[in-house]
Amino acid sequence: MITSAIEIITPKALDVTITDDTLKVELSDGRSISVPLAWFPRLLAATKQEQLNWRLIGEGYGIHWEDIDEDISIAGLLSGKPSGESPASFKKWLEKRKKAGTIR
Secondary structure, eight states: OOOOOOOOOOOOEEEEEEOSSEEEEEETTSOEEEEEGGGSHHHHHSOHHHHHOEEEEGGGTEEEEGGGTEEEEHHHHHTTOOOOOOHHHHHHHHHHHHHHTOOO
16 A cells, blocks of 8 residues: 655735634645634633734744744644643733733
């Protein structure tokens, strides 16, 4: 029996849009993917200005938000993986923001 490997190529991100409840990423292969913003609590809690302050990393295989220290991979989005941050870590981050007065 002859089997051939299937090569899976992850597309790169080209653009990012955030609405009140959705993260949408335009991909280099012509697709766009939308996921619930609730999957990424830091993005959900961020101000509009912080949400807009993103940059592509890893030649477009990831997205980084400097202001909120959030990184999201395109492979993770395509596989349907929400944030892996623990509730305790998010709570600690949120409390720090409250003290600094940078809460939405």
